[in-house]
Amino acid sequence: MHDIRAIRDNPAAFDAGLESRGLEPRSAALINLDDARKSAVSEAQNAKERLNALSKEIGAAKKAKDEARAQALMADVTRLKENIPSLNNEAEIIAQALRNELVSIPNTPKEDVPVGVDEQSNVKIRAFEGRGRAKSGRQHFEIGESLRMMDFETAAKLSGSRFVVLKGQMARLERALGQFMLDLHTGEHGYTEVAPPLLVRDEAMFGTAQLPKFENDQFLVTGGEYPETAIEEYSNNFAKIFQIEEKNKISDDEKVRKTKEIALSFAKKIIENKLENSTKRWLIPTAEVPLTNLVRESILSEDELPLRFTALTPCFRAEAGAAGRDTRGMLRQHQFSKVELVSITAPEHSAAEHERMLEAAETVLKRLDIPYRVMTLCTGDMGFASQKTYDIEAWLPGQATYREISSCSVCGDFQARRMEARFRRRDGKGVAPVHTLNGSGVAVGRALIAVIENYQNPDGSVTVPSCLAPYMGGLTRIEAPRT
The missing domain is CATH 3.30.930.10 (Bira Bifunctional Protein; Domain 2)
Structure with missing residues (x-):
């Protein structure tokens, strides 16, 4: 993963490295995204500092028995408290967007690497x-x-x-x-x-860069117990087949058909629930x-x-x-x-x-x-x-x-x-x-x-x-x- 500070320090070298790999320049877009991240972080930090300052002003207003001012300041505090989570969230969203961009870009070649397409x-x-x-x-x-x-x-x-x-x-x-x-x-x-x-x-x-870019080249293994509710339903449905067979004397072909239906239904439940009930490696x-x-x-x-x-x-x-x-x-x-x-x-x-x-x-x-x-x-x-x-x-x-x-x-x-x-x-x-x-x-x-x-x-x-x-x-x- 690239260091945004290094990109800021030498954007031309970064873009030249990408160009040698046949890629478009990215430094300007990355720096703009980092500027937006810094601005969002700064806005959230300023809001927190203003909140701390207002708390002191409220204390001073109450000490001076200025209830009107205290109430007005408390209203400002309420608005800030409501707004700060969204400011923090915006900063986190931009930071994650920047990270996603940085991890998607390949390493830049050393200067002595020959330039070529294939x-x-x-x-x-x-x-x-x-x-x-x-x-x-x-x-x-x-x-x-x-x-x-x-x-x-x-x-x-x-x-x-x-x-x-x-x-x-x-x-x-x-x-x-x-x-x-x-x-x-x-x-x-x-x-x-x-x-x-x-x-x-x-x-x-992710650490060695197989993910996320090369996910389709990998083998994913999942394991774990089947959901207990699905197993219980599976067993109950099979029990019903035999009850019906006893009462109505259903044909062997009908029994096979119903058995397949239950098996397919069970398989679908496993597919739907397996990942969240399993260990993925x-x-x-x-x-x-x-x-x-x-x-x-x-x-x-x-x-x-x-x-x-x-x-x-x-x-x-x-x-x-x-x-x-x-x-x-x-x-x-x-x-x-x-x-x-x-x-x-x-x-x-x-x-x-x-x-x-x-x-x-x-x-x-x-x-x-x-x-x-x-x-x-x-x-x-x-x-x-x-x-x-x-x-x-x-x-x-x-x-x-x-x-x-x-x-x-x-x-x-x-x-x-x-x-x-x-x-x-x-x-x-x-x-x-x-x-x-x-x-x-x-x-x-x-x-x-x-x-x-x-x-x-x-x-x-x-x-x-x-x-x-x-x-x-x-x-x-x-x-x-x-x-």
């Missing part, structure tokens, strides 16, 4: 060839299905499209990748492993949400920084904006595993921390010996909360192209303001918002894809990368089970 303007920083880029090969789902270890058809029966069932050695390979990454980041890169909740409140999703789209929110509503000491967290979790995304994209295979799924990296730093260290995080994520690909390239995303391709983003793209021979496998972003104080996460300077010179960073270290499902495609063999087997051997019980090759 991924065509992203800039390559470097590349790692590793084992070399195979110019062609089978896609991961072709290999996985031929090994009988990747089952999309059964997954569709269980959960619908964009899910997969992994079996046998393929399931173990996915687990091995996640464990390898966690051990690497905790053992060599100084991240603290966290096992966070997978269900979070609105406030946590969001399935995390990434562990960035709970890890970053570990410092929400906190004041840290500067000596505690930087904080570095990592977690291996399932992630859940509705992919509402991805209709028709990557419909085959595991590239874009509703559920996938990812190792997340999150850093909380002082502002002056966040740029260096960004480079450090990128290096940690790159190390995963280097150890796996997967060819990749690092891209700086342009202003039009960055995420909503990001100031600057690096993408690591792994080479996939099956598609003969690079695909994103990690995204590392520095968000500045954008998320911290939404979370009210601050730190106290060690020199005692005030309290300031922390800076937050997040990155994939890396996406396990996409790492599995990259390993399968880059380590595929002509006979249909897949060689296990040497760094994963300790996690695979010494297995060096994944082959179809013998029948």
